[in-house]
Amino acid sequence: AKAVKSLPDYASWKDADSLIVHSANTIETKRTAFGSSVITPTDRLFVRNNVTPPKDPSMVKEPDSWTVEVSGVAKPRSFTVAELKELGLAAVPMVLQCSGNGRGWFPHKPSGTQWTVGAAGCVIFTGVPVKALLEAVGGMTDGMVYMTSTGGEEIPAGLDPNTVKIERSVPISAIEDAILAWELNGEPLPLAHGGPLRMIVPGYTGVNSIKYIKHLAFTKEQSMAKIQQTSYRWTPVGGKPKPSEDSIWEMPVKSWINYPSDPDQTVKAGKVQISGVAMGGMTAAKTIEVSVNGGKDWQKAEFVGPDLGKYAWREFVFAADLAAGTHELACRATNEAGDTQPEKRLENNRGYINNSWRDHMVAIKVA
Ligand code: MSS
Structure with missing residues (x-):
């Protein structure tokens, strides 16, 4: 039997009995703990961080002053969350699901967390539609093909940012329903789930919804970050991941x-x-x-x-x-x-x- 790990500090408020703690950065909802009321309670919702989350809990204390920079648009500028709140409001009920949910059943034992069903939940994110934000900045620059979001984790000194940066590009068609969210299930978005501000791409796997977003760019190319180039690709078993393989984006039935x-x-x-x-x-x-x-x-x-x-x-x-x-x-x-x-x-x-x-x-x- 596996040793029972305890919840990490940033998620200590979660309901331990409903969760399987795989590691400090990977916490799964038990199959018996989803309830039957559609919405997954926030204290039972899974957590997945690719790198250590930001340590400073004060960043979610005053969410309105968090800033996000917007580029690849006619009038590039930065916005505080308070300013975003003036631009529009949408509430999106949606499944948030890790790309690797169900990995535990692959017979070749892929590396990564051995999730079964619990790296998923159905929640309501509230925020500003990306379309409304685009209107406020005069639209995208001509020829942009991707929407690229960058996470607010600090990059440790001496490392090539592309090896650790959490940055994902999705096709611009995803703009249609995407929002920048500051609320989850009626409460301010907790740090564990990307507060103060998070990109939400409904219908896409979790990795495409970037937490603590610092930069939103409309770009001609996909991000050069490793998490975009060679991770989250449809790579054959035993193969070496290639940027030419399809990226893990849309979720299936x-x-x-x-x-x-x-x-x-x-x-x-x-x-x-x-x-x-x-x-x-x-x-x-x-x-x-x-x-x-x-x-x-x-x-x-x-x-x-x-x-x-x-x-x-x-x-x-x-x-x-x-x-x-x-x-x-x-x-x-x-x-x-x-x-x-x-x-x-x-x-x-x-x-x-x-x-x-x-x-x-x-x-x-x-x-
Ligand atoms: N974001 C950031 N910034 N960082 C990290 O790490 N991760 C991913 C997303 N985002 C990250 C981010 C993943 S990978 C997932 S799933 C998600 O997130 C989760 O969420 P939550 O809230 O649950 O934790 Mo897989 O595909």
Whole structure:
């Protein structure tokens, strides 16, 4: 058994019982701790930092004075959060999910955190639409292809910034729904989740939503940072990552069962309300099916609870009648674009974007 690690200082306010602390920079929500009310409580939300987060807790004490520099636009300038608040307001319910969520099931054991389902949550970020900000600066300079965000971590002296800098570029089409956020689930954005100000790119994997953003640039090229050039690429197993490979950007359709999912628990035979979450990726989740026999037969399940739009997940329930024995429970979502969750993961070297329904299946004891 793994040693139980305690929460790091910057996340000490989180609900330890709901979390798996892999390391000081990687904290996962337990599969049994998502609840069934759509929104993931902030104190149960996963944390992932690629490098040590900023140490100074005072930076979130006066969030309004944090500044972000904007370039690659007609009138480049910097904005305080207070100034951004004058430009517009949007609240975006959405799935925040690490690119590596589900990595723990890749058979070649990719390096990185062995997440199963809990490097994800459905939350509401509030902030200013990037489109409104662009209006205030006279629009992008001609010919820009990417939106590039830089994190506010300090670069240790003597290091080549590109090796450690957290900077990600996404296609400018992402501007449509992107926001610069200062609020999470109705509260000021905590440092652990990128406060005072964070880029939010709905529908894209977590790494593209840069925390404590210091610089927002519209650029012709993708960032030269290592995290852009050679990490988060669709690299074949055993291959050397290349900037020419597709970047890890948009999320695909995915779902998983949260109840019952505890392998140590025995479920009472008879009526069992199987429940979980389904997300569509770039379009809404449209249908969800459940199998109680390891994917041999499928039946439609029902969405329950509020529909918070295409970037949020939906809760679902399936009323099953389970006899004593072991049952393999699986679920499979289809989105509005017509994509259905595949049986098999798309193999790749670092174990990104696992949406295999078979990997997410749970074996449940019923007695
Ligand atoms: N940002 C910054 N600045 N830094 C870092 O490190 N990370 C990433 C994002 N952003 C980072 C950032 C990742 S990688 C993720 S997932 C996310 O974030 C998470 O979030 P939270 O809030 O949960 O912690 Mo993977 O794809």
